[in-house]
Amino acid sequence: MTPKERYRKLEEYLSAENPVLLEVIREYQRLDRVARGLGLLEEEGSYTAKISWWPLISVLGTFSAGKSTFINHYLGMEVQQSGNQAVDDKFTVICYGGGKEVRTLPGLALDADPRFPFYNISEEVEKVERGEGSRVNLYLQLKTIPSDAIKGKILIDSPGFDADSQRSSILRISSHIIEMSDLVLIFFDARHPEPGAMRDTLEHLVARTVEHRDRDKILYILNQIDTTAREDNLEDVIGAWQRALSQKGLISGNFYAIYNEEAMQPIDDPAIAERLKRKRDEDWRRIMEKMEGVKIERAYRITKALEDFAKEIKSSKLPGLRDALRRWGRRVLLTDLLFLLVAGGGAAALFLLGILPTTPALLGAVGVGIFLLLLLVHFSARSGAARREIARLEESDPFLARAMASQTRWYRPIFGIWSGGWIRRAEEKLDSIIDYSRAAIRKLNDQFVHPLGQEKNEG
Structure with a gap:
């Protein structure tokens, strides 16, 4: 797809979504012309391909950390297989689709479509593993589902990070989606409270992300905390994980502890059950607020990225x-x-x-x-x-x-x-x-911010 066709498709989409972003896409065209004139950009290249124009939420983590269960609960339907073993070794891009059933499409559908964040990802894979770029279907798949929860968003479920097979390519793709995402959820398993055993995972999922310029978009989630009820040592488990994360540079920030009520273990002590539920409900509410806010944050992120690219x-x-x-x-x-x-x-x-x-x-x-x-x-x-x-x-x-x-x-x-x-x-x-770009940020503020308490008249 040529840059001209890409601009046209983005304008068609954004014209119905946000007029400020429609103006921003034209500034991206200016930036592309400047970069091409300098020789920094190929003739078919575009800075619009370096960001996601759709709200993008990525879910990363280890095997059995509850990623798939979390996704299924959020979507309100069984989309991803869950279990204690590795049940899916591909990145799964989930978006809304017509029809009444889940449809699974090959990774080629993502690699060849500039509307998705994995456009031309085969080239990135090829840089890491020669010959693997042509086997993109081994790494990616697309699922379209009839769930209102995913309307207007893209959700990415990642394979676990504990397997050695195809590790370098998986890590390369993970770095790519962290860069492209509006929100990144990184899951850890409370049933394995000794984080030292997962030093390699922490290195890739934490040490690299804390240096990211948008690190506030990354949430670290300790899942299945109901397993701490028997010893009533929730604080000890959370403390162990926070110390492990701090050793990788995460001194403070977005750390959450949750469990899935449908898959939880029975808790005999009502006081402990209530305490875990309060913690879970509060953190779940905060995570959902973050997930629902990606559309607004994406508008700011796209606009700020224009300034960042130019700078x-x-x-x-x-x-x-x-x-x-x-x-x-x-x-x-x-x-x-x-x-x-x-x-x-x-x-x-x-x-x-x-x-x-x-x-x-x-x-x-x-x-x-x-x-x-x-x-x-x-x-x-x-x-x-x-x-x-x-x-x-x-x-x-x-x-x-x-x-x-x-x-x-x-x-x-x-x-x-x-x-x-x-x-x-x-x-x-x-x-x-x-x-x-700075003026466009102010225009976005005019849409969402009203310091005097006066809403903009829509009439």
Whole structure:
């Protein structure tokens, strides 16, 4: 799908949802044009493909942590198989669908459709496991269900993290969905209160997420706390998990403890049962509020991402590109200057010493020869210096390497590139996009925030 078709489909969807986001998509088009002009974006690429335009909730965790039971309860129907063993080794994308039954579609349906967060995910898998990108059906599936609870949202259920098979690809996909999601629920199993035994899982699910710029969107859920009733040690179990999480960098934040009432163990002591229920009800309410609020948060996240993308280009990509081009330009101009000094000085010496006669025809021929040789030396120096810079950049930033290759094409005038005027113009455009993003945030505030207690008149 071309960027133009993608813009059109997004506009069709957003026109009925939120007019502010309809304007934002046009700013994404501007950002794409700037990035393509710099060489940072492929012709078929788009920053709209780097975020989810639909509210996206991801459910991650270990085997038997109760992810599937939680999802089935939330949807009000049996969609995912549950059990103590690994019953599903794929990422399952769940969305609303017409009809009266659950339909399961292959992963290819997600990889080829830009409306979903796994668009072109086969390329990401291929980067980790060569040859696995063509087997995307082994990692993904799509389920459409007739549940009102999922209308307007996308829910992703992940395979457990305890299996070694396909671990690197699963972790790569998990990182991708954490980045794309509006809300991430990470489940742990209270029946295994010794978190040290799951150090690897904590490393991947906690240590990496606490560094995320949107880490407030990540909820850590200790599930099946009804199993603590027999020893009445809920606080000890929660404390053990919180200490384990804090060792991975989660000092405080979104930590919840729940259980499923339909699958709970009988609790003989009414006082303990009541205490667990109060804890469960309060945390369940807070989790549901978060899940219901993803639509509003998504609008802010999309708008803020526009600013973040523009800032990243301006503050990270452009300085690196400018420095690389300056080094390239200095090498080329120095080579040109040295050639002129050697060739021009040598020719002048031959004429001054009388070795060559100073006839107009010969002077013209030597001048033309020096000019043609200068062109050869100049373009050879351009190409060689560009290759060295591109090779250096490919190790640290492939996007900058691609931009460098684009900007140093043979037909681009070296003084125009070296002076950096085009970079300043790009910075001005990026500043305009950043300013727009901030104005769009204020427009969203006007929809949802009323400090004076006055609702906006809909009439």
